[in-house]
Amino acid sequence: MAVDEKLQKHYSYFDQFLRRSKREFEAKLHQDIKQNCALDDFDLTKTLGAGSFGMVVLCRDKRDKNIYALKLMEKSNIIKTRQLVHTGAEIKLMKNLKFPFFIDMHGFFMDNVYVGICMSFANGGDMFTHLREQKKFDESMSKFYGAQVILAFEYLHHLGVIYRDLKPENILLDLQGYLRVTDLGFCKKIDNTRTYTLCGTPEYLAPEIILSQGYNKSVDYWSYGVLLFEMNAGYAPFYAKDPMRLYEKIVAGKFTFPTFFSKPLKDLLNNILIVDRSKRYGLLKNGVKDIKGHDWFKNTDFDQLKP
Secondary structure (H helix, E strand, O other): OOOHHHHHHHHHHHHHHHHHHHHHHHHHHHOOOOOOOOOHHHHEEEEEEOOOOEEEEEEEEEEOOEEEEEEEHHHHHHHOOOOHHHHHHHHHHHHHOOOEOOOOOOEEEEEEOOEEEEEOOOOEEEEEHHHHHHHOOOOHHHOOOOOHHHHHHHHHHHOEOOOOOOOOEEEEEEOOOOOEEEEOOOEEEOOOOEOOOOOHHHHHHHHHHOOOOOOOOOOHHHHHHHHHHHHOOOOOOOOOHHHHHHHHHHHHOOOOOOOOOOOOHHHHHHHOOOOOOOOOOOOOOOHHHHHHHHHHHHOOOOOOOOO
């Protein structure tokens, strides 16, 4: 596969950036993080979302007058579900990630009722909502989003961390259309080891998770393929009302392309959504370069993707 000069320069620049980022990340990861705000520091305006973890509210910081999103998790629920260490790891990870396509954390606090995480407010909504409104994205739009996600994953994986929960609901957009990956609750630092935990969203689960085979960043590349398919088609490649039937389809790795998919897109997906991990793009000798250098991303300037 011939590599054009612009892409070669990107590889060189980004590899240097990744090495520098890992040194900084490793140096800070074991440092204690101090609380730097309190619930009283914010004027809460409206609820942006709610779930089993708690809720996310729009707020204004009384100190700097800026608008933020505040994730409020009930402390009693965290303790009851034995997630205190897990939540602490999420906060520490958010604090130390420095990449434009991950949501920024500006502070956190813990009081008698809540654990609160103050984050940047992505004012363009989430990808799930936009995808449902537009039915599907055209390939140029999907390529724009897909390029940002693969850069985010390359950065995260270089730090030895896997994400494990990619889906449109966890991708927020700003008004310019640039994305922010959010909800790092399933992230795990595994470095060169494997993990066996069953977690993620059913339609996005990789075969190796379902089969309890032990996995690493392989699951993120699989879910990336599912996301690319869903952005372009408007639906996921594997679907069934019955969860067991869904898992059977995923493990079989059989899916059908819509007729309007371009040949390069189909070729890329055929090389990512592949059950055999020894053949899956992202995991081969060239790593993520097999994806970034694929024909579908031809003419994509990865270095220009800056919000």
